Amino acid sequence: MIDHAAEPPKAPSYNQPTKNMARRRSLAHAVELLTTRREEAAIVPADYPSRIKVAFAESDDAIRVATAPSCDESDISSWQAFRQEAVGTRSPADLTVAYLAGPEPSNDLLALLELGLRPENIWAFEVNTDAIANGLDELRSLGLRGVKFVPVSIGDYFVGTPRRFDIIYLDACGPLPSKEQKTTKLLVDIFRTSSLSPLGVLVTNFAEPDVSKAHTLETYSSLIAAYLFPKGFVEDDGVMIEGPPVYGYSAYDHEPCSDPTGDSVEDDDADWDQDSPSFPEEVRTNFSANYGSFITRQIMDIAEIVAPTTRLTDGGLYKVLFDEDLAKAATRGRRFAKFNDDAFRENEDGSWHPTDIDMDGDAISESSMFSLIWTLAWLGFYPIDVNFRPPSSRVKEFAKAWKNQLLGSSPSKLSAEELIACFYAWRHDETLWTPAMKAIRHFPYEQVMPFLCDWPTHEIGFYPAFAQLAYPAHPNIRETRRFSYVAEGKTTRMFLDVIPFDECRYVYDWLSAMHLVTEDWFDLSAQLTFRFALDAIVKERRWFGDDFLYGCHVVGESDTFATAQLSQRMDLSLGMSSSSRQADR
Template sequence: MPPPKTYNEKSKETARKFAINSAVDCLTKNRRTATLCRRSYVREVRDYLATSENGYDALEAKKLQNTTIDRWEAFYDSVSQSKEPKNLKVAYLCGPNPENDLRVLTAAGILPENIWAFETDTTTYGQAIAAALASEFPFVKIIHGGIDVFLEASPQKFDIIYLDFCGSLPSRNKKQKTLLAISRILARHALNSPGIIVTNVSLPTENGDSHGRSLLAKLVACYLYPKEFLECEATDSGFTEGAIAEGYSFDKWLEMVSENLDNYYGQFVTRLMMDHASFVSPYSRFPAQSSVYKKFFSNLGKADHQSALNSSFHFDDDSSGGDVIVDAGQYPILWAFAALDKALNAGDENYPQIVMQDEDFRLFADLFLSQLHNENRKDDLIRNISNLTFTLLASSHAIENLSPKLQNIVANHSFREYHQFCDLLLPHQIIELLFRQVAVPYHVNVEKTLRWKYQAKETPMYMDMIVLDECRYLYDWMPTTDMIANGFSNIERQLTFRFALDGVSKHRRWYNPEYFFGTAVVDQFTDLFEAKVLQPRCVIE
């Protein structure tokens, strides 16, 4: 029998230590900043506005008394709770050498008894068991199987999940369903809040897998093309306008992505994780037959509704088309679905030729879309997210799809009844928040998310430490559907909620127009209240 492979390259060891130590610090000594809205945020917004040169803002903000803020801060403490390293529970993919990660985890203060390791390959699993028993960590629990499959049978929750896939995202390897594993972890809410998911994925090289690299270039181009803002270290802000705003045709954009795939793939990995946790996963798991769903919506799935929905995705020959195509910046995820799913635009002669002409890419695109759904159902993914996106906007063509109670909220809403700070309080914001209250999405802490890039021999590796927060200090402060009118009529409760929402929404400003659009209270360029920007990916030599 050949000796087991070992994974102890210096750059890998450095990346591992950075990620694990940063994750432990974030969830323990720096836990107050792991949440999107820090504990002091509501008080800071009130104090800032109370001394504002805008007298109307000051007059309104002063209505929020210290006693109510004290109550919210006590509620925040009950939700976030403090933790020490010994309190953290960790899951990771161990490979043949579980002791490599174990030594770093335990050095950071994690108890071996709180660590679960997973390995799917039978031979590698045997090597991992032998290595663990021969090490100083016999108490670690090593499971033969994938973490996503384990979670189906054992609904446990972890503080840190470390997914050292080594393969690409997504992977064409039938035994390595990287994206599907992430989808199932998110769908089962396997992370405590706040919690951290660390992913480590590769990018094929031209010499190693030129065809796989080409497929990824097309996928990355399709996914990033409709984004309004992209990362750019050459700018003071750290980001720049997206491809459409810059006037690039898709063909030109694909050429640019292909020539600089190492950069754009790194952006794609992070943006996909952000989109998935906060939008794709929670919205895709609400089928129309759910009793909870029916309390919010009606008429969804009927023929006339589906016909109107489908018309939003069609392409015209002049680069225009339905709402999703014309307003790509407002619907970037749905634009990507439209471009990647041939079935969604069957018979449309203007459907992008990138998919029509390349059967291998069509299959790869289907794999990507299917694995975004925790049960591998591409059509359910697209239908559910499309339904919710358009209905939650509560626009004139969508209000009839709301339940009678929500229709009443929209019909009787007047933004003039709410003080305007930065943005108007519009009815779709209330509908969206009520739904997200029960959908329980994760939100990404953009400011504290960290990323690294290193070389594993010749292969570029991308490691992301994504900080996730359920923001229950926001959603559970808010009344439910039948109590919303009374709750918002209490000005102190309303202001507390709107100020906390400002803190949460500052993390999505440059990245996700799909939710919390127009919810700013304080200007996004104000010191202490700025819209958050991802830190650049750190290159480990």
């Protein structure tokens, strides 16, 4: 008789039908985008500037009709050739992949091989001792040559090597964020080290936290509410709508605020909109939907703002663009989160009038332009303004662990909140700019750049100059696919995001660097070609943030020049026919 009680516990399995369906659908989409649909993976279509020129020539607007011939076909052709060189072509056999091995590395490996990838181009990473042993035995049984099974942290590998991957697949067992697994830190390191190819796909799979526990629901919902509330647009049943303040939501629950120790505090100066619906309550009530939205938005912000800023400061390249005193920029950035009490003077009759002192508090009055500043202020990481409540000690501790991971493995001496403050200070305060950047700021935009849709401003110059050195990656919204599921025999819901990223170097590098870029812009044809291409990036992220490239449209939204829509997250564990399930096995 076999003594089952004496058998060691079996390692968890990751080969359930729904899990397999999720794996295959996500990886198939990633491979297809980077091979047969590579043109669609790139954010700016090759014919985009030409389409704008044609639309202008056929317009009823006299300025646009007059502008169209100024964009020379030779410049458009030059840009198209430059773009094609950057985008290139790939076959499945050319693609490289990095993924988390776990105890069953063959599950993902075999799915990738079925899609046409070569085993030599596949790297699997694992640090758990038991999983390493099981994984090696499993791979040996396959008898494949060339598979890379590396017993180190995937994040350490990204930081320690210069290799870039076309697809990175992070099938994490934990939530986002996670203090133990440091999932946020790993995401930052991927983009800080440019471990994803200039045109690549990031596949992430995070677990839903156990919100049946009151303290878990409190901490996660507080972070999510703080993160989504300042966004100009948020998700609602598969469409993008204006942010919570437009619909009358309050940023806080309707109860006395608490100081960092958790004690109740009376605040006679603050009106917490007791009659308004509470956005934290909305997050708690519809936790799964808001958590899924938070995951997607967090990844995108890391790729476009957080990681590039960290990279720029790590090696000192920021000094080419901005004042070398980072502490000065951080101090300026903090002022966006608090109104300046000295900006108003009391009259003899008790009324107040503004002085010529800067009022500050920009992140409070224009939160969508300073969304990450607002989030960090809500969480208590900047001086508390009357418009913000101090978070509870539990929320503050949880948020601190998340916030610290925003540095990734950066050696920065500044905190994450200081570095983020730097980004917004650099964007909005030209006193922190070097002479080359000030030349961009004071370029005669309205005189030299034709008014085509939005008024041309220095927003056209700031982020491209930042991008040339900081290497952000832009998410391809229209080709992003998102799923959720609960695998057979499991109770935890998983959230799977398949997001293509494009560094758009064929846009940012087509112009001269910051010292010479204004000379390029005096060439009207070169200027228009750049602005036409940049418009596609602006359209792609129209509903996803005003933190940069605000008001840079050159053509209005239409069927021909549509803003990108984010497809609704699909639940793979519901509503799937048996034939569909069978096809995905």
